[in-house]
Amino acid sequence: MSLSVPDLNFRVIAPALIVALTALIVLLAELVTPAPRKRWLGVLGLIGLLIAAGATVGLWGAPASAFGGMVVADNFGLFLTLVILLGAALSILLALDFVRAHRVDQGEYYVLVLFAVVGMILMATATDLIVIFLALELLSLPLYILAAFKRADARSLEAGLKYFLLGAFSSAFFLYGIAFIFGGTGTTNLMKIADALAKNPRNDLLLVGAGLLLVGFAFKVALVPFHWWTPDVYDGAPTAVTAFMSVGVKAAAFGAFFRAFLVALPAFAFDWRIVLAALAVLTMTLGNVAALLQSNVKRMLAYSSIAHAGYILIALVAMGASGLSSALFYLLAYTLTNLGAFGAVIALSDGERERLEIRDWGGAARQYPFIAAMFAIFMLSLAGFPPLAGFTGKFLIFSAAVETGWAWLAVIGVLNSLVSAYFYLRPIVQMYMSEPVPGWDRIRVAPLVALALVLALIGVIALGLYPTPAIVMATGGFLR
Amino acid sequence: MTLDPIVITLIEAVVKTIVVIVALLTAFAYLTLVERYVIAKIQSRIGPNRVGAIGGIALLQPIADAIKMIFKEDFWPSQADKIIYTIAPGIAVGTALLAWAVMPLHPSTEIFGYRVDFFIADVNIGVLYLLAIGSLGVYGIVLGGWGSNNKYSMLGALRSTAQMISYEVSLGLALVGVLMISGSLSLVTIVEKQSFIWNVVWQPLGFIIYFIAAVAEVNRLPFDLPEAETELVAGYQTEYSSLKFALFYMAEYINMITVSAIAATMFLGGYQGPFGILPGVHWLVLKIMFFIFVMMWMRGTLPRFRYDQLMRFGWQVLLPLALANIFITALVMLVVGA
Amino acid sequence: MESIPFYFLAALAVLAALGVVVMRDPVYSALALAVVLTALAGLYVLLSAPFLAAAQVMIYAGAILILFVFVIMLLSPGREGDAPRGALKWQRPLAVIFGGALVAQLALVLLMTILPTGRGLYTPEYLAQIGSTQAVGAALFTDYLLPFEITSLLLLVAMVGVIVLAKKKS
Numbered sequence: 001m002s003l004s005v006p007d008l009n010f011r012v013i014a015p016a017l018i019v020a021l022t023a024l025i026v027l028l029a030e031l032v033t034p035a036p037r038k039r040w041l042g043v044l045g046l047i048g049l050l051i052a053a054g055a056t057v058g059l060w061g062a063p064a065s066a067f068g069g070m071v072v073a074d075n076f077g078l079f080l081t082l083v084i085l086l087g088a089a090l091s092i093l094l095a096l097d098f099v100r101a102h103r104v105d106q107g108e109y110y111v112l113v114l115f116a117v118v119g120m121i122l123m124a125t126a127t128d129l130i131v132i133f134l135a136l137e138l139l140s141l142p143l144y145i146l147a148a149f150k151r152a153d154a155r156s157l158e159a160g161l162k163y164f165l166l167g168a169f170s171s172a173f174f175l176y177g178i179a180f181i182f183g184g185t186g187t188t189n190l191m192k193i194a195d196a197l198a199k200n201p202r203n204d205l206l207l208v209g210a211g212l213l214l215v216g217f218a219f220k221v222a223l224v225p226f227h228w229w230t231p232d233v234y235d236g237a238p239t240a241v242t243a244f245m246s247v248g249v250k251a252a253a254f255g256a257f258f259r260a261f262l263v264a265l266p267a268f269a270f271d272w273r274i275v276l277a278a279l280a281v282l283t284m285t286l287g288n289v290a291a292l293l294q295s296n297v298k299r300m301l302a303y304s305s306i307a308h309a310g311y312i313l314i315a316l317v318a319m320g321a322s323g324l325s326s327a328l329f330y331l332l333a334y335t336l337t338n339l340g341a342f343g344a345v346i347a348l349s350d351g352e353r354e355r356l357e358i359r360d361w362g363g364a365a366r367q368y369p370f371i372a373a374m375f376a377i378f379m380l381s382l383a384g385f386p387p388l389a390g391f392t393g394k395f396l397i398f399s400a401a402v403e404t405g406w407a408w409l410a411v412i413g414v415l416n417s418l419v420s421a422y423f424y425l426r427p428i429v430q431m432y433m434s435e436p437v438p439g440w441d442r443i444r445v446a447p448l449v450a451l452a453l454v455l456a457l458i459g460v461i462a463l464g465l466y467p468t469p470a471i472v473m474a475t476g477g478f479l480r
Numbered sequence: 481m482t483l484d485p486i487v488i489t490l491i492e493a494v495v496k497t498i499v500v501i502v503a504l505l506t507a508f509a510y511l512t513l514v515e516r517y518v519i520a521k522i523q524s525r526i527g528p529n530r531v532g533a534i535g536g537i538a539l540l541q542p543i544a545d546a547i548k549m550i551f552k553e554d555f556w557p558s559q560a561d562k563i564i565y566t567i568a569p570g571i572a573v574g575t576a577l578l579a580w581a582v583m584p585l586h587p588s589t590e591i592f593g594y595r596v597d598f599f600i601a602d603v604n605i606g607v608l609y610l611l612a613i614g615s616l617g618v619y620g621i622v623l624g625g626w627g628s629n630n631k632y633s634m635l636g637a638l639r640s641t642a643q644m645i646s647y648e649v650s651l652g653l654a655l656v657g658v659l660m661i662s663g664s665l666s667l668v669t670i671v672e673k674q675s676f677i678w679n680v681v682w683q684p685l686g687f688i689i690y691f692i693a694a695v696a697e698v699n700r701l702p703f704d705l706p707e708a709e710t711e712l713v714a715g716y717q718t719e720y721s722s723l724k725f726a727l728f729y730m731a732e733y734i735n736m737i738t739v740s741a742i743a744a745t746m747f748l749g750g751y752q753g754p755f756g757i758l759p760g761v762h763w764l765v766l767k768i769m770f771f772i773f774v775m776m777w778m779r780g781t782l783p784r785f786r787y788d789q790l791m792r793f794g795w796q797v798l799l800p801l802a803l804a805n806i807f808i809t810a811l812v813m814l815v816v817g818a
Numbered sequence: 819m820e821s822i823p824f825y826f827l828a829a830l831a832v833l834a835a836l837g838v839v840v841m842r843d844p845v846y847s848a849l850a851l852a853v854v855l856t857a858l859a860g861l862y863v864l865l866s867a868p869f870l871a872a873a874q875v876m877i878y879a880g881a882i883l884i885l886f887v888f889v890i891m892l893l894s895p896g897r898e899g900d901a902p903r904g905a906l907k908w909q910r911p912l913a914v915i916f917g918g919a920l921v922a923q924l925a926l927v928l929l930m931t932i933l934p935t936g937r938g939l940y941t942p943e944y945l946a947q948i949g950s951t952q953a954v955g956a957a958l959f960t961d962y963l964l965p966f967e968i969t970s971l972l973l974l975v976a977m978v979g980v981i982v983l984a985k986k987k988s
Contacts, residue, residue, distance in 0.1 A: 005960050013964075020971060027978065067964040108982045115975045122968065134968040141972065145979035160983075184931075186938065204931045208924060564845070605951060608872035615880025619852070622884065626845060626891050634891065641888050645881065665869075665951055 009066035012073045014055040015081050016121040022048025023114035030107030041107040042096045045114050049089045052121075056081045061476075069189055070128040075476020077125035079328050080255040084120045084248055087335045088113060090452050091244035094343050097446035098240040101351050104150050112142035112149075113244060120248050124255030127263065129178045129188040129213075132256045136174065136220065139252055140167050143245050147237035159236025166219065166229040174216025180209030193264040201267050210265060210272065217260075220253040221309045224283040231290075234302035239354060242298060243342030246305050247335040254312055254331060262319060263478055277317045277409055283310030284416040291423045296356050297345055300423060301338070304382060307420060308334055311397055314409055318400040321477060326396035328474035333389035333463055337381040340456035344375035347449045350442045358427050363436025371445060374453050376428045381460050383424035384417045389463035396471070496600045500580050508733040509542035515776050516541075522780035546726070554722040557628055564627035569720070569727035572620025576734040579613045582606040583741055584668045586751050586761040598751075598761065599668060606667035607659060610742060611652050614697065618644045620731060621699075625716035636715025639705050639787065644697055646794040651693035653802035657686040657809040658746045671750035675759070678749040685805045687747040689798055691771070694739035696794070698732065701779040705787055740771035824864055831857035844890045848883060855879045866942040869951040 010017060025048070026041050033041055056078050063074040092113060099105045119139030126132045144167060148160020182188055184205030185196035197203065218226040234242045265272065287307030294300040312334075315327035348355055348364060348371060355361060365372035381390035394417060398410040463470055513528065517537070520527030532540025556562070586598035603609050618641055625637020658679050662670045670679075680687045696703040705715075717728050744750055744767035751764045785793070834857065837850035855878040862871035945953055958966050 006963070008963070068961055070964045106982070108978055111978060112975070112982070115971065115978075118971065128965075130962070130965050131968065134965050134972065138968060138972050138975065141975050141979060145982055148983060151983065204927045208927050561845075564849075603868060604949065605868045605872050608869065608876065612872045612875035612880060615876050615884075618880070618884050619887075622887055622891070623849075626887075638888065638891060641884060645884060648881075 006068035007066055009064065011059070012064050012066035013071055013122070013125070014059065015052040015078075015085070016118050016125075018052040018055055019048055019085075019114055019121065020118045022052075023111050023118065026107060026114060027111045030111065033107060035105070038105045038107050039096050039100070042092050042110045045110040046089055046092055048114065049085050049092070049117070053082060053085045053089075056085065065127065069191065070131045071122065071125050072127050072478075073125060074478055075473070076259070076324065076328065076478050077255065079474055079476060080124035080251050080331070081121050083251045083328075083332050083335050084117060084124065086332075087247040087251065087339060088117045088120075088244065090336075090339045090343075090456060091240060091247075093448055093452035093455075094243055094339070094346055095240040096448050098238070098346055098449075101349070101446075102150055102238060103152070103352070104238070109146070109149060112146050116142040116146070116244075116248065120252035123252040126256060127190045127259065129181065129190070129260070132260065133171070133174060133178060136216075136253070136256070137171060139249065140171070140220075143241070143249065146241040146245070147233055149241060150238050153236075153238075155236040156238060159233045162229055162236075163233045170216050170219030170226070173212050173219070177209045177212030177214075177216060180205050180212060182209075184209060190260060190264040194267060197265065197267040202270075203268075206268070207270055210261075210268070213260065214272075214275070217253060217257040218279065221250055221257065221312075222306050223279050223309055223313065224286040224306065227283070227287070227306045230306055231294075231299045231302040234305070235296065235298045235356075239298065239342055239346050239349075242301075243339050243346070246301070246342065247338050250305070250309065250312075251331045251335060254309075254316075254327065258316055258324065258327060259478065261316060262324070266319070273317045273319070276313055277406065280310045280313035280317060280409065281412055283307065283313060284413060285310075288416050288420045288423075291420065294423070295358055297358055297361075297427065298356055300358070300427075301341060301345075304420070304424070305338065307416065308338075308382075310416070311394060311413055314401050314406070314413055315397045317409060318397075318404045318406055320400070320404055321475060322396070322400040322403055324477060325471060325474040326393070326400045329396055329463075329467065329471055330393035332470060332474075333381070333393040333460070336456045336459040336463070337378050337388075337390055340374065340378040340453055340460065341382065343449055343453045343456065344371055344378065347371050347445045347453060348375075348443060350439065355437075358430055359434075360437050361427055361430045362434030363440065364431040366436060367440040368443075368445065371450070371453070372431045374457050376431070377457060377460065379424040379428055381464070383421045385421075387461075387464040389460045389467075392464055392467045492596075493600060496598075497581075500585075500600065501577060504577065504580065504734055504737065505730070507737055508730050509546065511733050511736070511772065512545065512729075513538070513541050514772075515779075518773065518776040519780050522777070549726045550723060552722040552725075554724070555719065557630060557719045559629040560719065561627045561629065564623045565719075566627075566724070568620050568624035568627055569724045569731070570620075571623065572617065572731035573727050573734070575613055575617040575620065576731040576738060579610055579738045580741075582609050582667050583738075583745065584671050584750055585764060587759050602666055602668045605665045607655060607665045607670070607746075610667075611648075611655075614651075614738075615648055617731075617735065620728070621716050624720065624728065628716070628719035630719050632718045633716050636718070640699060640716065643699070643703065643705060643790060643794075646791060647693045647696040647703075647798070650689055650794065650798040650802045651697060653799070653806060654686045654690035654693060655746055656802075656806050657683045660806070660809050660813060667745055667750075671745055671752060674749035675752050676755060678747065678752070678754070680747040683747060683805070683809070685801065686809075687743070689802050689805065690747065691743055691774075693794075693798060694743060695775060695778065696790075698735045698739055698775075700736065700775050702782040702785050703790060704784060705790060736772055736775060737768060740768040740775075743771055744768055824861065827857045827860040827864070831861070845887065848886045848890060851886070852879045852883050855883065866945045867940075867950050867954075869954050 022045060026044050029044060030038070030041055059073045060075065060078055063072065065072040092110065095109065095113070099109050116139045119135045119137070119142070123132055123135035123139060126135055144160055144164040146160075147163045148157045150156035178188060181193065184203045185193050187193060187196065193206075197206070215226065217223075219229075222230040234246065237245070261272070261276075284307050287303050287305075287310060291300050291303035291307065294303060308330075312327050312330055315323040315330065317323075318326075345354065345356070348361075348368065377388065381388035384390045384394045386392075394413070398413055401407065401410040401413070517527045528538040528541045530541075531538045531544045556565070581600045582603050584599040584602075588595060588597045590596075621640045621644075622637050625633040625635075625640075628634075658670065659665060661679060661682055662673050664670060664673075699705075717725060720728060741764065744764055748767050749763070750767075751761055752759045753763050831854050834850045834853035838847045838854065841847045841850060856875060859871040859874040859879070862868070862874060940953060948956075
C-alpha cells in the first residue's frame with residue numbers, strides 16, 4: 001500500500017515548532033539545573049520566543065498553507081503569532097522574580113508556558129477544526145496546571161480545578177459542535193465548509209454545530225453568559241499566570257473564532273451576526289457593571305477583560321477588512337496594556353503578599369511614583385483615553401462597526417467605555433489622593449518587572465501616538 | 481434438504497464454541513490436579529492419591545472437588561453490593577472464555593467434503609481483540625473486591641488493578657515485534673507465517689518480556705500480590721465461597737491456559753511443528769502444557785515480589801525493554817529491507 | 819434486518835448513558851459508562867472498523883475506565899447525596915429548562931434534517947480491500963499527521979502537569 005504524504009511544509013509552522021523545541025530543551029535542561037539557577041530556564045525560554053518571533057517575521061507577506069490545508073501562515077495568523085509571542089515574553093519577564101517570591105521556582109513553569117504558547121500559535125494559524133480543537137486543548141491544559149501552580153495556596157488550587165472543570169465542559173461543547181459540522185458538511189476544513197455552504201446555504205446540522213462551536217469559543221474568551229469562571233480563576237491563579245492567560249488565550253481563541261466564522265460561515269443563510277451582536281452587548285455591559293462593584297484589583301481586571309472581549313466581538317460582527325484589522329490591533333493594544341496592569345500589581349507586592357484590595361493602594365504614588373504613573377497610564381489606556389493604544393483600538397473597532405451599518409452597536413460600546421472610566425480611574429485616585437497605607441517601604445520592585453513594565457509602556461504610548469505601521473500590518477487578512 | 485449457508489455457519493460456530501468451552505473446563509478441572517502433583521513433587525510430597533486412584537493418581541479428585549465446592553454454603557457478606565458481588569465472577573469467567581474465539585487451534589482441513597476451520601472466528605484484528613478482552617478481565621477482580629465490601633478484598637482488588645494495568649502495557653508492546661514481522665493482526669495469518677521458523681527466533685526478547693508480563697497478568701507467583709495470603713487473607717476472593725469462588729478459580733486457570741496459548745501462537749508457531757513437521761492441535765496442546773508447567777514450577781520455587789519491587793520492575797525494566805525491542809525490530813527490518 | 823444490531827446497540831448506548839447520569843452510586847455510573855463505550859465499539863464493528871472497535875474497548879473500557887473505578891474505590895465517596903441546598907437551589911429549575919430546551923432543539927433539528935447519504939472514502943469495500951487497520955494507520959500518518967503530532971505534545975504536557983501537581987515537595 002502506497003501512502004501519499006501531504007505537503008509537509010514545516011516552514012509554515014516554524015514559529016510553533018521553534019517554541020515547542022524550546023519547551024523540550026527547557027524540560028531537559030531543568031533536570032540538570034540546580035535550584036538557585038532555575039531562572040536561567042526562563043531566560044532560555046525567552047531566547048526561544050525571540051527566535052520564533054524572528055521566524056514569524058521571516059514568513060511575513062508570503063501566505064502559504066501546509067499539511068493538507070490544516071494550518072496556514074497568512075498575515076492574520078502571523079500577526080496574532082507575534083502578539084502571542086510578545087505577550088508570552090513579557091509575562092515570562094514578569095514571572096522570573098515572581099516565581100521565586102512565591103516559592104514556586106520550578107523549571108516546569110516555563111515549560112508549561114511555552115507549551116501553552118505552542119497551542120496558542122497553532123490555534124491562531126489553524127484552518128481545520130480538528131487542529132483548532134487540539135490546539136485549544138494544548139493551550140488550555142498547561143493553563144489549568146499553571147493556575148494551580150502554587151500548590152501551597154488553596155485558592156490557587158481551587159482556581160486550577162475550577163478552570164479545568166469548566167474548560168473541559170466547554171471543550172465538550174466545542175467538540176460536539178465539530179461533530180455536527182462534520183455531519184452537515186462532511187469536512188472539518190474551514191475552506192471546504194465554506195464551499196459546502198456555497199452550494200447549500202441552508203444547513204440545519206451546521207447551524208447546530210456552529211451554535212455549539214460558539215459556546216465553546218464563548219467559554220474560552222469569556223463572553224457573557226459563559227464568563228462565570230473568569231473572576232474566580234483570574235483571582236485565584238498566581239498573578240503572573242493570570243497576566244499571561246488574560247492576554248494569550250484571548251488572542252489565540254479570538255484568532256480561531258474570527259477565522260472559523262469569517263472563513264467558513266459567510267455564505268451561511270442564517271445571519272449569525274445578530275446573535276454575536278447581542279452577546280457583545282451583554283458582555284460589554286455586564287462586564288463593565290460587574291467591574292464597578294469590585295474592590296479587588298484582580299477581580300476588577302477579570303471583569304474588565306470580559307468587557308474587552310465584548311468590544312472585540314463588535315469587530316467580528318462588523319466583518320470585512322476593517323473589522324478584522326481593528327480586532328487585530330485591539331488585541332495587540334490589549335495585550336500590552338493588560339500585561340502592564342498585571343505587571344504593576346506584581347511590582348507593588350511584598351514578596352508573597354500582594355496588595356489586591358484597591359483601598360490598600362493608598363499613597364502608592366508617593367513611594368513609587370514611576371510604577372504608579374505607569375499603572376495609571378495602563379488604566380487610562382484600558383479605559384480608552386487618547387492618545388494611548390486603547391483609544392486607537394476602540395476607535396478603530398467602533399468606526400468599523402459604523403462603516404458596516406452597526407452604528408447602534410458602536411454607540412453601546414462608547415457608552416460602556418464611559419462607564420468603565422469610573423472603575424479604571426478609582427485605583428488611580430486611590431494611589432494619588434488617599435492617605436498612605438502602611439507597609440509600602442517593605443516593597444522592593446524587581447528590576448526585571450520594571451523592565452517589562454517599561455517595555456509595555458513604550459508599546460502602549462507608541463501605538464497611541466503613531467499607530468499607522470501596526471494598522472498596516474494588521475490589514476493582511478486571511479489566506480482563504 | 482438444503483440449509484441456508486448462514487444457518488450452517490451459525491451451527492458451526494455454536495458447535496465450535498461448545499467444544500472449546502467443554503475442552504477448557506475439562507482442562508481447568510484437571511489442571512488443578514496436575515498443579516497439586518507438580519507442587520507435591522517439588523516439595524517432596526505424594527499429592528492426592530485416594531479418590532478414584534489408578535496407579536497412585538487420583539483421577540476422580542477434580543470431580544470430588546467440584547461436588548464439594550458446589551455444596552458449600554454460598555456466603556453473602558451482609559454489607560456487600562449484591563449485584564456487583566454476583567456479577568463479578570461471571571465477568572471474570574466470561575472474559576476468560578471470550579479470548580478463545582479467535583485462537584487458531586488446528587490447520588483448516590476437509591471433513592466429508594466440507595472445509596472446517598479450527599477457529600471460531602478469524603477476526604483480522606485478532607491480536608487486538610485478545611488484548612481488548614484481556615483488558616476487560618480486570619473488571620472481574622476489581623468489582624469482586626469492591627462488591628465484597630471487605631478491606632482485604634478491596635486492597636487485593638486495588639493491587640491487582642494497578643498490577644494488571646502496569647503489566648498490560650508491556651504485554652501489549654512485547655507482541656508488537658511479532659506484529660511487525662508478520663505484518664498482520666490476524667492470529668491465523670501469524671500462525672501460518674510460522675510454518676517453518678517460529679517467531680521466537682527473531683523475537684527472543686519479546687518472548688521473554690511477554691512471558692513475564694503474562695505471569696503477572698494472571699496473578700501467579702512471583703506476582704500473586706492480589707491474593708497474597710500472608711498479607712491479605714485471600715485478596716479479592718476473601719469473601720467468596722461455593723460456586724462463585726469456583727468461578728473465580730476457573731477464570732484464573734483458564735486465563736493461564738489463554739496466555740500460554742497466546743505465547744505458543746505468537747512466538748512458538750501455535751499448531752505448527754518445528755520445521756514444518758506434522759502441524760496439528762497436538763503441538764499447540766504440548767506447548768500450552770509446557771508453559772503451564774513452567775508457571776507451576778515457578779510457583780513451587782520462587783518467593784513473592786514486594787509491591788514496590790513489582791511496580792518498579794514493571795515500569796522501569798520491562799516497559800523500557802519492550803520499547804527497545806520494538807525499536808530494534810524496526811531498525812533491523814529497515815536495514816534488512818523486509 | 820441488518821439494522822437490528824444497530825438499533826440494539828444504539829438503544830443500549832443511550833440507555834447506559836442515561837444510567838451514567840442517573841445512577842447515584844459512582845461505581846454504577848462508571849460501569850454504565852463501560853457499557854456505553856462497549857456498545858459504541860459494537861457500532862464501530864458494524865461500520866466495518868474493527869480496529870477502532872478493539873482500540874475503543876482496550877483504551878476506554880479497559881484502561882481509562884478502570885482508572886476511574888480505581889480512583890472511585892480509593893476515594894470511596896459513597897452514594898451521591900441530594901443536590902446542594904441554599905445558594906444553588908435556584909439553579910435547578912433553570913438547568914431543567916435550559917437543558918430540556920437544548921435537547922428538544924437538537925432532537926428537532928435531527929428529525930427535520932435529511933442526513934446526507936453520500937458515501938465517503940471509507941466504504942466497506944475499500945476497507946476490505948486495504949484493511950481497516952491499514953486505513954487508520956494511513957490516515958494518521960498522512961492526512962492527520964499534524965493533529966497526530968499535536969496530540970503527542972498534548973500527552974507530554976499532561977504528563978508534565980500531573981507530575982508538577984502530584985510530586986511531593988523535595
